[in-house]
Amino acid sequence: MKRNIILAILISLSPFFIQAQIAIKAETIYTVSGSPIRNGVVLVSKGKIEQVGLAADVSIPAGYKVYETKVLTPGFVDARTLVGISGSLNIPTDQDQLEKSGPIQPDLRAIDAYNPEEALVKVVRDYGVTTIHTGHGIGALVSGQTMIAKTKPGTVETVTIQPLCMLAMTIGPSVSGNFSSPGTRAKQMAMLRTELLKAQAYVKKQADKDSSKRPAEDLKLDILAKLLKGDIKALITANKANDMMNAIRLSKEFNFKLVIDGAAEAYRIIDDIKAANAEIILHATMARNDGDLLNMNRESAAILTAAGIRVSIESGYESYVPKTRVILFEAAQSTAYGFSFTDALKSITLNPAILLGIENRVGSIDKGKDADLVLFDGDPFEYVTKVCTVIIDGEVVSDTCK
Amino acid sequence: MLKHALLVTAFCCAGIVNGQDKPLVLKGALVYPVSGAPIPNAVMIVHKGKIERIGPAGTPVPADAVMMDVTGKVIMPGLVDTHSHLAGPDGADASGALSPDTRAMDAVNPTSDGFKKALAGGITTINIMPGSGYLMSGQTVYVKMREGKKIEDLLLINERGVYGGMKMANGTNSMRTIAGFPGTRAKSAAMVRELFVKAQEYKAKFVKAGKDSSKFPERDLRMEALVEVLGGKRMVHFHTHKSNDILTALRLSKEFGFRVVLHHVSEGWKVADDIARAGAPCSIISIDAPGGKMEAVNLSLTTGAALTKAGALVGFHTDDGITDSRLFMRSAALMVRGGMSREKALEGLTIAGAKMLDLSNRLGSLEKGKDADFIILSGDPFSIYTHVEQTWVEGVKRWDISNPADKAFLTGGYDVYGADRAEFHHHESEEGSAE
Numbered sequence: 001m002k003r004n005i006i007l008a009i010l011i012s013l014s015p016f017f018i019q020a021q022i023a024i025k026a027e028t029i030y031t032v033s034g035s036p037i038r039n040g041v042v043l044v045s046k047g048k049i050e051q052v053g054l055a056a057d058v059s060i061p062a063g064y065k066v067y068e069t070k071v072l073t074p075g076f077v078d079a080r081t082l083v084g085i086s087g088s089l090n091i092p093t094d095q096d097q098l099e100k101s102g103p104i105q106p107d108l109r110a111i112d113a114y115n116p117e118e119a120l121v122k123v124v125r126d127y128g129v130t131t132i133h134t135g136h137g138i139g140a141l142v143s144g145q146t147m148i149a150k151t152k153p154g155t156v157e158t159v160t161i162q163p164l165c166m167l168a169m170t171i172g173p174s175v176s177g178n179f180s181s182p183g184t185r186a187k188q189m190a191m192l193r194t195e196l197l198k199a200q201a202y203v204k205k206q207a208d209k210d211s212s213k214r215p216a217e218d219l220k221l222d223i224l225a226k227l228l229k230g231d232i233k234a235l236i237t238a239n240k241a242n243d244m245m246n247a248i249r250l251s252k253e254f255n256f257k258l259v260i261d262g263a264a265e266a267y268r269i270i271d272d273i274k275a276a277n278a279e280i281i282l283h284a285t286m287a288r289n290d291g292d293l294l295n296m297n298r299e300s301a302a303i304l305t306a307a308g309i310r311v312s313i314e315s316g317y318e319s320y321v322p323k324t325r326v327i328l329f330e331a332a333q334s335t336a337y338g339f340s341f342t343d344a345l346k347s348i349t350l351n352p353a354i355l356l357g358i359e360n361r362v363g364s365i366d367k368g369k370d371a372d373l374v375l376f377d378g379d380p381f382e383y384v385t386k387v388c389t390v391i392i393d394g395e396v397v398s399d400t401c402k
Numbered sequence: 403m404l405k406h407a408l409l410v411t412a413f414c415c416a417g418i419v420n421g422q423d424k425p426l427v428l429k430g431a432l433v434y435p436v437s438g439a440p441i442p443n444a445v446m447i448v449h450k451g452k453i454e455r456i457g458p459a460g461t462p463v464p465a466d467a468v469m470m471d472v473t474g475k476v477i478m479p480g481l482v483d484t485h486s487h488l489a490g491p492d493g494a495d496a497s498g499a500l501s502p503d504t505r506a507m508d509a510v511n512p513t514s515d516g517f518k519k520a521l522a523g524g525i526t527t528i529n530i531m532p533g534s535g536y537l538m539s540g541q542t543v544y545v546k547m548r549e550g551k552k553i554e555d556l557l558l559i560n561e562r563g564v565y566g567g568m569k570m571a572n573g574t575n576s577m578r579t580i581a582g583f584p585g586t587r588a589k590s591a592a593m594v595r596e597l598f599v600k601a602q603e604y605k606a607k608f609v610k611a612g613k614d615s616s617k618f619p620e621r622d623l624r625m626e627a628l629v630e631v632l633g634g635k636r637m638v639h640f641h642t643h644k645s646n647d648i649l650t651a652l653r654l655s656k657e658f659g660f661r662v663v664l665h666h667v668s669e670g671w672k673v674a675d676d677i678a679r680a681g682a683p684c685s686i687i688s689i690d691a692p693g694g695k696m697e698a699v700n701l702s703l704t705t706g707a708a709l710t711k712a713g714a715l716v717g718f719h720t721d722d723g724i725t726d727s728r729l730f731m732r733s734a735a736l737m738v739r740g741g742m743s744r745e746k747a748l749e750g751l752t753i754a755g756a757k758m759l760d761l762s763n764r765l766g767s768l769e770k771g772k773d774a775d776f777i778i779l780s781g782d783p784f785s786i787y788t789h790v791e792q793t794w795v796e797g798v799k800r801w802d803i804s805n806p807a808d809k810a811f812l813t814g815g816y817d818v819y820g821a822d823r824a825e826f827h828h829h830e831s832e833e834g835s836a837e
Contacts, residue, residue: 088693119699123691268816288723289814297815321694321724329690332786333729337813383735383786 020394021045023064024373025055026072030380032349033364042072044371047394052365067389073345073380074365075130075372075392078327079281079312079352080235080261084134084149085110088119088323097137097317099144103179104195106227107219108144110135111163114156116149120324124315125151126398127326128374128387131161131362133352136168138237138261138317139178141192143168145223146235148356150372152392161358166235166259167227171250172243172292189246196254199224233257239264239283239292248276259355261314264296270307279355280304281314282347284325285333301347302338311343312352332381344381370394377401425449425464426797430473431778436752437767446477448774451796456768472778476788478748479768480526480547480775480795481730482755484685485639485665485719488727489514493532493540493569499576499583500597502568502631503623504540506530512553515820518811519727521547521801524777524790525720527558527766529759534571534641537584537594541627542566542639544759546775547795560760562635567663567759568627570594571641572650573697591650598658601628631660637760638662639685643697645669652680663758665719667709668701674712683715683758686750687725688736703740710746717754728812735784744784751783 022044029040031052041058043050051058060066087094096113099105114134115121124132135146148162175188182188202221208214215221226232236247239262251258258278260266264287266273266280273280282301289296297303304311313334315325331344339347353363361370371394378385390398426448433444435456445461447454455461463469492509494501510530520528526547532539543566545556557565572590577583584590604625611617619625630636638660640651648664655662664670667684670677677684686709692701709716718733720726725733734747742750756766765773774797781788789812793801801808810818 088691088699090693090695120691120693123693265816286726286729288726289819290723294819295814295816298813299815318694321698322689322691323694324691326690336786336789381786383732384739384784386739 020396021061021064022067022371022391022394022396023060024067024069024072024375026068026375027070029072029365030074030345031365032074032346033366040072042365042373044373044391044394047371049365049367049369049371052367067375069375069388070378071376071380071385072365073128073374073376074349074363075370075374075390076128076327076348077131077133077312077352077356077358077363078124078129078315078348079133079355080314080316081124081132081134081324082137082317083120083124083132083151083315083324084114084116084118086137086317086323087115088123090320090323094118097143098139098178099136100140100178103140103175103182104142104191105140105144105220106142106167106223108136109163110145110147110165111156111160113144114147114149114160116151116154116156116159121151124324124326125390125392126387126400126402127328128380128390129327130372130374130390130392131353131358133165133356135165138168138170139174141169141171141175141182141188142195143170148358150392152395152397161361162356164223164226164232165356166233167223168235168237169247170237171246172238172240174237174292185243185246189250192250193253196224196228196250199228200254203228227256228254230257233259233279235259235261235281237261239296241265241268243292244269245272248272248278251276251278262292262316264293264300266309267297267300267303270304270309273309274307280309281312281352281355284314284316284327284330285337286325286330287316298334298337299339301334301343302340305339305343310351310354311347312355313344313347328380328387332383335381341381423450425454425467426470427463427467428470428472428477428778429463430459430471431475431477433768434476434478434748434783435768436479436748437769443473444477446768446776448794448797451774451798453768453770453772453774455770475791476779476781476783477768477776478779478783479752479766480777480793481524481751482527482717482753482759482761482766483520483525483720483722483727483730484529484663484717484755484758485687486520486528486530486722486727487533488516488520488528488530488722491530491532491543494536494538496580497582499536499578499593500538501536501540501624502538502597502627504532506532506541506543506566507553507557510543510545510553512550512556515811516722516727517547518801518808519722521793522790522808522812523720523726523728523730524779524793525727525730526775526777526793526795526800527756527759527761529567529639529719531567531569531639534569534575535578537571537576537590538597539569539571541636542569544761546773547793547800549798549800558759558761561763562760564630564636567637567639568631569639569641570651573641573643573647574695575641587647587650591654594654595657598628598632598654598660601625601632602658605629605632632658634659634661637758639665641665643668643701645672647697648673649676652676652682655682656680663717666721667705668698670714671702671705671708672700674708674714677709678712678714683717683754684709685717685719685755685758686737687719687721688733689725703736705740706734706737706747706750707741707743710742715754715757716742716746716750717758718750719755731783731788731790732786735786738784748783
């Protein structure tokens with residue numbers, strides 16, 4: 001009996017132990033890293049991309065399960081989302097993105113909040129999103145940490161690529177609504193500078209040759225120290241030009257790596273962004289143009305790319321219906337506003353992979369990369385085209401056309 | 403040379419503006435009249451704000467007509483948005499859950515730049531509604547996207563002699579913990595029934611009085627509006643999501659005999675046959691991901707297919723600011739992705755909505771004698787690569803993508819939209835009440 005149970009467990013788990021070997025024949029393969037391949041084949045083995053090439057050049061070994069599709073793309077990488085942390089029900093018990101007990105909380109870890117089984121994780125996975133940069137939300141000066149995960153089913157331990165990725169921060173009026181202080185922009189900056197000065201002193205003391213003079217471990221300052229030392233980037237949500245300039249000024253004063261999230265008015269300060277080497281995660285193309293986004297421009301992705309700025313299009317944060325956006329739809333929409341097909345596809349694959357520092361694993365269809373792939377029944381950006389199969393780490397995780 | 407060019411421009415524009423006086427002929431487009439089969443390479447004649455004739459290539463045109471070559475373009479009727487919150491339609495307030503006497507027409511800003519969004523999205527007719535935070539938040543207003551300074555300039559009086567419906571809601575949005583509001587679903591229905599019983603009594607007094615005006619009951623704004631609802635003159639537009647709430651709306655409609663359009667209908671796919679059997683039209687919306695509130699977790703892009711297959715009349719709405727008026731055609735396209743037929747989706751954007759507003763006698767399809775409300779598209783209506791290029795209302799071009807000032811309303815940008823827009827106000831309060 002006991003042996004039978006063990007056997008049953010082994011059988012039921014076997015797909016996860018024996019990595020599937022898959023061959024995908026596609027009319028068009030958008031590798032993203034190179035030119036599209038017409039009539040191509042991708043071989044998948046042991047969770048990785050084994051081979052990519054023309055159907056005429058790649059022979060499919062026996063035993064490979066063969067899929068045929070019109071279009072094949074890399075799995076999509078969402079540069080900034082709150083999926084898995086800000087849940088679909090939108091009730092207090094499934095909203096873990098913003099802790100309001102204080103405006104500066106760098107010690108809050110995303111891995112302690114992320115729920116891989118949250119309904120929206122599956123929603124975006126079924127639309128081809130295979131990697132997400134998720135974590136703490138907007139609305140606090142420092143709301144907490146972010147992480148990178150695959151959207152496949154599992155526990156946080158098995159799906160996480162990087163438990164600590166960036167430090168989520170916000171500059172602008174949305175912070176003041178959540179706390180009694182800061183109530184103004186100047187106070188926001190004063191509070192951030194004060195905290196970062198403390199972190200500078202902490203870093204200095206940490207380096208003391210006399211170990212007895214080194215400071216006691218401080219969870220908050222530890223993370224800010226990582227920021228100052230360049231181990232992690234600051235992910236600052238700012239949309240109005242003046243708030244973005246505040247973020248740039250802060251990054252110059254404390255010499256940290258800056259990623260501006262939202263960036264609705266980036267098109268007004270292109271030279272400053274480039275001079276500061278700030279990276280850009282652009283708001284959803286279909287974001288609502290109110291509040292800080294009143295002046296958003298749906299041509300921003302095209303304008304910034306033409307200016308030489310690498311653009312990633314995010315799903316971002318939504319407080320109401322829809323509870324999340326879908327980067328496939330957002331990138332698609334940008335093509336109706338001057339963005340080329342190639343650049344739009346890049347903005348949700350290779351560009352965010354580079355931004356997140358995981359381009360050696362995801363973001364394009366290349367030999368040796370993770371086998372994260374999306375099969376479409378037509379042009380991936382067309383409204384009526386469906387995502388039919390999604391593969392993560394060589395496993396089929398979605399097999400229904402949506 | 404420049405002067406010459408200006409002269410030409412002035413001449414051509416004058417010709418277009420006066421398209422109502424002289425016949426305007428649009429030649430060469432693929433026309434979807436919606437009332438019939440698509441006409442390739444069509445000739446469409448517009449005169450005095452009306453469609454005069456649509457025919458195949460070779461259809462004779464009046465000698466004095468202004469000719470417009472639209473070869474390669476696609477023309478379809480102006481879109482009908484059956485549910486929008488553009489331009490600040492504040493209806494009821496927290497003084498009560500049932501406010502049939504409030505009118506959106508008294509609140510809407512007729513010069514709102516939000517209407518530019520509608521025009522950029524190809525929308526020419528809108529049912530502007532107060533919010534769903536109340537069981538009955540007031541009278542809606544049917545408007546045409548004409549140029550206007552006052553709300554009267556925009557009003558559309560329908561076949562039944564009214565220019566609006568009655569907004570109702572059930573489910574969680576209209577439940578609150580403050581006095582005078584229901585805390586449960588059963589209480590919600592009981593409060594509505596109590597009000598309609600009173601309205602029936604009020605109406606009975608009129609019937610009893612016959613033509614003797616001395617025996618009419620005293621004027622009562624709340625009751626007067628409900629008598630219009632009971633008599634089928636004023637359509638009820640009922641916000642409802644979950645399948646049990648949908649069935650409650652149908653039950654109330656049956657009990658009191660009012661005509662109802664079901665709005666949102668997120669779980670309509672679960673009770674599609676019941677909806678079709680009741681003959682209730684459905685105004686639906688496409689949302690990119692389910693959730694955001696408890697009753698929206700089961701919404702699906704298959705709703706359009708399920709309802710049309712069951713035989714229900716299906717139209718669309720933006721619920722602007724929930725979805726943006728500029729993306730209205732996308733809503734229909736996503737339902738096509740979910741299995742709805744292209745034909746039903748085209749009808750859903752146009753004639754189906756017109757029927758729900760009792761306006762199908764004058765708009766919603768391109769037919770002789772109907773309002774010349776039409777849009778010129780760069781390509782297939784359901785392709786993401788297609789743009790609305792021009793939006794025409796009653797024979798007047800109201801929006802043109804080739805005009806940079808108009809195009810700015812499509813793309814957005816610095817200082818394009820005014821900071822005083824209040825359109826999203828309703829949804830913030832709705833969010834507050836969603837709990």
